[in-house]
Amino acid sequence: MTNTQVTLFQIDNYGPWTVTPEPRREADLQTLQSRLYADLSQFIGARDGYVFFTRFDNMIAVTNGLDREDHALIQESVGNRYPVTLSLGVATGTTPVQALSDATSLIQNAGSAQDEHRREILEGRTIDDAHRTDGDVQIAHFDVIDATGQYTDELNAFDSFIEIEQGYAALMRHMRRAHGSLSFFVGGDNVIVVCPDLERADYLEAIEHVESAVDVTMQVGVGTGASAHDAGYAAKHALEHCRANGTRVEF
Ligand SMILES: Nc1nc2c(ncn2[C@@H]2O[C@H](COP(=O)(O)OP(=O)(O)OP(=O)(O)O)[C@@H](O)[C@H]2O)c(=O)[nH]1
Numbered sequence: 001m002t003n004t005q006v007t008l009f010q011i012d013n014y015g016p017w018t019v020t021p022e023p024r025r026e027a028d029l030q031t032l033q034s035r036l037y038a039d040l041s042q043f044i045g046a047r048d049g050y051v052f053f054t055r056f057d058n059m060i061a062v063t064n065g066l067d068r069e070d071h072a073l074i075q076e077s078v079g080n081r082y083p084v085t086l087s088l089g090v091a092t093g094t095t096p097v098q099a100l101s102d103a104t105s106l107i108q109n110a111g112s113a114q115d116e117h118r119r120e121i122l123e124g125r126t127i128d129d130a131h132r133t134d135g136d137v138q139i140a141h142f143d144v145i146d147a148t149g150q151y152t153d154e155l156n157a158f159d160s161f162i163e164i165e166q167g168y169a170a171l172m173r174h175m176r177r178a179h180g181s182l183s184f185f186v187g188g189d190n191v192i193v194v195c196p197d198l199e200r201a202d203y204l205e206a207i208e209h210v211e212s213a214v215d216v217t218m219q220v221g222v223g224t225g226a227s228a229h230d231a232g233y234a235a236k237h238a239l240e241h242c243r244a245n246g247t248r249v250e251f
Pocket residue numbers: 143144145146147148149186187188189190236243
């Protein structure tokens with residue numbers, strides 16, 4: 001059974017900061033957000049985790065393999081280098097949604113996202129090394145079949161983007177409702193989904209659902225491992241098998 005460790009990163013009191021003492025230049029906010037995401041991705045990725053930008057003011061990570069000290073170090077380093085601070089909640093669960101819900105509650109219980117007195121919360125538990133297994137994380141890497149021929153080389157860049165986003169929206173809702181999974185758009189035509197133990201039939205059904213809902217055709221490679229990197233890397237290889245074999249789902 002999977003045992004996904006999920007960390008929620010929430011920028012403390014960010015809304016008020018963006019307009020104090022006056023609204024800040026949008027390009028500066030975009031630069032701050034993308035640099036913060038890049039920093040988290042480098043730190044977490046070097047420890048075999050994945051972080052997703054999500055809404056930027058709230059970023060979600062799969063952190064199997066990172067302990068409490070790792071979390072404290074990211075938090076301290078961001079606090080030293082950015083004009084904003086981060087609160088962190090970390091929890092584990094057999095479904096990613098359950099783990100994220102628990103991680104979120106830890107932060108919510110400590111105060112509002114816009115409470116100036118709630119700063120640098122670090123709450124929750126991580127999985128001991130002794131309890132980690134190769135089945136802890138399941139990752140499904142979806143992509144749109146022939147996005148280049150169907151969209152990129154045919155439509156203007158914005159209309160292509162709308163098609164891809166429609167596929168993402170249909171997939172994320174289905175995977176959330178039917179399977180307690182968390183889906184993240186990661187660029188191009190790619191969506192990475194953090195899943196519990198799912199089977200081939202579940203993935204086929206998801207692909208069929210997206211196709212009938214929004215007429216976007218996807219394929220998926222699935223991997224499991226002790227960390228997000230291990231699972232995600234296996235998923236990428238499986239996706240290459242889909243491309244080579246013309247199949248929709250490969251493990
Ligand atoms: N984040 C991420 N993006 C990728 C990855 N592979 C491809 N992409 C993005 O997806 C875009 C489309 O590439 P492909 O998916 O290979 O192209 P395609 O035309 O859909 O071809 P097939 O997937 O073989 O059907 C690229 O321009 C990249 O932006 C990946 O592993 N991770």
